[in-house]
Amino acid sequence: MEVSTVEWLPxxxxxxxxxxxxxxxxxxxxxxxxxxxxxxxxxxxxATTLTKQxxxxxxxxxxxxxxxxVGAALSIGxxxxxxxTYRDSVALVTRGIDPVExxxxxxxxxxxxxxxxxxxxxxxxxxxxxxxxHAVGLAHGEARKGRDTxxxxxxxxxxxxxxxxxxxxxxxxxFRAPVVFLVQNNGYAISVPLAKQSVAPSLAHKGIGxxxxxxxxDGNDAAAVxxxxxxxxxxxxxxxxxxxxxxxxxxxxxxxxxxDAGRYRSPDEVEQWRQRDPIDRQERQLRxxxxxxxxxxxxxxxxxxxxxxxxxxxxxxxxxxxxxxxFRHVYAEPTPQLTEQLAQLRAEQEAL
Amino acid sequence: MAPTxxxxxLNAALRDAIAEDERVVVFGEDVGKLGGxxxxxxxxxxxxxxxxxxxxxxxESGIAGxxxxxAMAGFRPVVEMQFDAFAFPAFEQVVSHVAKMRNRTRGAVxxxxxxxxxxxxxxxxxxHHCDSSEAYxxxxxxxxxxxPSGAADAYSLLREAIEDPDPVVFLEPKKLYWSKEDVExxxxxxxxxxxAIRRRGRDATLIAYGPSVPLAMESAAAAAEEGWDxxxxxxxxxxxxxxxTVTAAVRETGRCVVVQEAxxxxxxxAEIAARVQERCFHSLSAPVLRVSGFxxxxxxxxxxxxxxxxxxxVLDALARLQWxxxxxxxxxxxxEGAA
Numbered sequence: 001m002e003v004s005t006v007e008w009l010p011x012x013x014x015x016x017x018x019x020x021x022x023x024x025x026x027x028x029x030x031x032x033x034x035x036x037x038x039x040x041x042x043x044x045x046x047a048t049t050l051t052k053q054x055x056x057x058x059x060x061x062x063x064x065x066x067x068x069x070v071g072a073a074l075s076i077g078x079x080x081x082x083x084x085t086y087r088d089s090v091a092l093v094t095r096g097i098d099p100v101e102x103x104x105x106x107x108x109x110x111x112x113x114x115x116x117x118x119x120x121x122x123x124x125x126x127x128x129x130x131x132x133x134h135a136v137g138l139a140h141g142e143a144r145k146g147r148d149t150x151x152x153x154x155x156x157x158x159x160x161x162x163x164x165x166x167x168x169x170x171x172x173x174x175f176r177a178p179v180v181f182l183v184q185n186n187g188y189a190i191s192v193p194l195a196k197q198s199v200a201p202s203l204a205h206k207g208i209g210x211x212x213x214x215x216x217x218d219g220n221d222a223a224a225v226x227x228x229x230x231x232x233x234x235x236x237x238x239x240x241x242x243x244x245x246x247x248x249x250x251x252x253x254x255x256x257x258x259x260d261a262g263r264y265r266s267p268d269e270v271e272q273w274r275q276r277d278p279i280d281r282q283e284r285q286l287r288x289x290x291x292x293x294x295x296x297x298x299x300x301x302x303x304x305x306x307x308x309x310x311x312x313x314x315x316x317x318x319x320x321x322x323x324x325x326x327f328r329h330v331y332a333e334p335t336p337q338l339t340e341q342l343a344q345l346r347a348e349q350e351a352l
Numbered sequence: 353m354a355p356t357x358x359x360x361x362l363n364a365a366l367r368d369a370i371a372e373d374e375r376v377v378v379f380g381e382d383v384g385k386l387g388g389x390x391x392x393x394x395x396x397x398x399x400x401x402x403x404x405x406x407x408x409x410x411x412e413s414g415i416a417g418x419x420x421x422x423a424m425a426g427f428r429p430v431v432e433m434q435f436d437a438f439a440f441p442a443f444e445q446v447v448s449h450v451a452k453m454r455n456r457t458r459g460a461v462x463x464x465x466x467x468x469x470x471x472x473x474x475x476x477x478x479x480h481h482c483d484s485s486e487a488y489x490x491x492x493x494x495x496x497x498x499x500p501s502g503a504a505d506a507y508s509l510l511r512e513a514i515e516d517p518d519p520v521v522f523l524e525p526k527k528l529y530w531s532k533e534d535v536e537x538x539x540x541x542x543x544x545x546x547x548a549i550r551r552r553g554r555d556a557t558l559i560a561y562g563p564s565v566p567l568a569m570e571s572a573a574a575a576a577e578e579g580w581d582x583x584x585x586x587x588x589x590x591x592x593x594x595x596x597t598v599t600a601a602v603r604e605t606g607r608c609v610v611v612q613e614a615x616x617x618x619x620x621x622a623e624i625a626a627r628v629q630e631r632c633f634h635s636l637s638a639p640v641l642r643v644s645g646f647x648x649x650x651x652x653x654x655x656x657x658x659x660x661x662x663x664x665x666v667l668d669a670l671a672r673l674q675w676x677x678x679x680x681x682x683x684x685x686x687x688e689g690a691a
Binding site: 110111112115116117122123127130131132133134135136137138139140141142144145151163164167168170171174325328329330331332335336337 | 403408409411413414416417418419420421422423424425426427441444445448449452453454455456457458459460461462493494496516517518545591592593594595596
């Protein structure tokens with residue numbers, strides 16, 4: 001078996017455009033990405049505000065990671081599958097999923113608020129890296145059915161320490177499953193910096209030992225993220241097997257609204273990353289290439305504001321819940337024990 | 353009728369399920385060419401090809417998580433965990449995903465899959481090759497948990513588990529793999545969710561499941577020589593649990609002993625004893641007793657016989673069922689600190 005390991009190695013530093021191996025995406029896609037990032041950031045800010053108003057139990061912000069969020073959603077088609085984590089709400093919104101349904105998990109009226117089969121988007125996953133294995137199994141199953149579906153699994157830097165990530169890479173490689181793993185390396189697993197998480201040359205290098213083609217990219221450059229993910233998705237779709245992409249980015253906010261990032265990182269560090277803001281960079285590039293002007297920027301900002309207004313207004317309504325739902329989706333048919341317990345609950349409610 | 357071992361019956365169930373349903377795929381460690389370390393998948397890869405029965409990398413969480421994805425893609429995975437104690441790396445996938453996917457998605461994503469686990473002891477296995485892990489699974493809402501005690505049930509329960517819309521943990525008593533039963537396959541026995549009365553009796557009811565059923569039958573035969581007419585209930589389906597059959601059986605006899613191999617504390621027998629006591633209190637002439645393994649890590653082969661319940665231990669429990677209306681001396685002694 002011929003294995004040319006060199007071509008599977010990630011580049012020595014994160015890919016930035018222009019790059020001879022990675023063509024720049026079409027201006028229309030870059031404009032779409034810019035628009036989605038602006039809307040996504042406004043959504044993210046709105047969600048954070050909703051936690052302060054008590055409308056959400058918690059919200060893990062992805063502010064600063066918009067290039068990765070949007071790149072992920074725009075690099076796959078409606079027929080493909082996305083396997084997101086709890087921090088990937090902006091990717092889901094960009095994928096076209098109803099933002100209120102995306103926030104259901106965090107509002108707490110149910111676990112997953114959107115329709116998984118029709119959106120071809122797995123529930124947002126909290127146990128780290130566990131859903132990467134589902135992506136591999138699904139991708140293998142789809143390939144077995146003769147479809148050219150690609151599964152895109154999102155994880156963070158901390159999750160690359162989890163066993164399931166390694167098992168998923170290995171299974172994907174052995175079964176040559178059409179899966180793309182996108183690691184959003186935002187520098188911290190809650191408070192633990194990458195240096196205490198891994199001493200690998202890069203997280204992308206973790207693919208190499210498993211025979212998974214890997215690349216690293218500047219995760220705050222939407223054009224570069226899209227370009228590298230295009231390569232990865234095409235590789236997987238054409239039968240080349242799995243592909244691992246590490247995107248170097250930064251979480252501008254704390255882990256969640258309940259976290260205090262000031263305990264583990266300096267304002268100087270945050271400021272350095274603010275200089276590399278993905279939306280500012282994309283806006284600058286599009287203006288320089290003549291694809292964006294003041295009017296368009298204002299119009300997109302207005303769209304984002306309208307999006308946030310809609311989310312805010314719809315989230316003001318108290319969600320309706322039915323305690324009987326507790327018993328409805330445990331099994332296809334409730335067990336005799338659950339039927340008894342439902343009757344008990346109903347009796348309790350009637351006694352009120 | 354032909355003498356058929358449980359291993360043969362399980363193999364036939366897998367074979368027939370693969371032949372009849374193109375969605376069924378069997379995978380795990382060494383299930384391909386080798387046919388599994390217990391040979392339950394013997395010949396399946398030869399007969400149906402590598403698409404239908406295949407080896408995976410050696411990673412149990414990977415196997416379970418991969419099965420979740422394949423089920424999401426419309427397959428019906430039947431995965432093998434090589435030994436009960438080797439299934440623990442898959443525990444997070446089983447508890448956090450296999451059991452919960454239907455619930456998380458409000459019923460939109462079902463995971464019709466079977467996790468086959470050789471379980472319990474009695475085969476002289478060295479460390480980490482025997483365990484009784486049923487309580488972990490039975491305690492997890494969203495999983496069905498079944499265990500056969502003979503070849504006919506093994507075939508029927510496995511076929512039904514594969515067709516079930518919910519994930520099923522299928523516990524195969526290792527020591528019964530080679531025990532034979534006269535049965536003509538295919539066969540259909542009671543459905544999942546129903547217990548079965550294996551022996552009728554008037555004086556006391558032994559409730560058992562999986563590996564403890566043959567022990568209960570043997571104990572009932574021995575008890576007959578002592579003058580007790582003992583009934584035996586085979587639970588078969590730990591989840592859903594058949595309160596109806598169990599309750600009716602205990603009410604008929606007024607005395608009850610629950611027998612399990614597993615360590616007793618917080619075990620399935622404790623749950624059964626509590627349910628029986630709640631439902632049958634006014635029919636009971638004695639407290640519900642349990643016979644189980646001790647609360648110790650699974651012992652080495654040379655000590656296994658001291659750990660596992662045996663006929664004498666079951667007979668001792670039967671003897672303590674207050675036949676003369678006297679309090680159980682065991683607990684009187686315990687009050688003195690003698691236990």
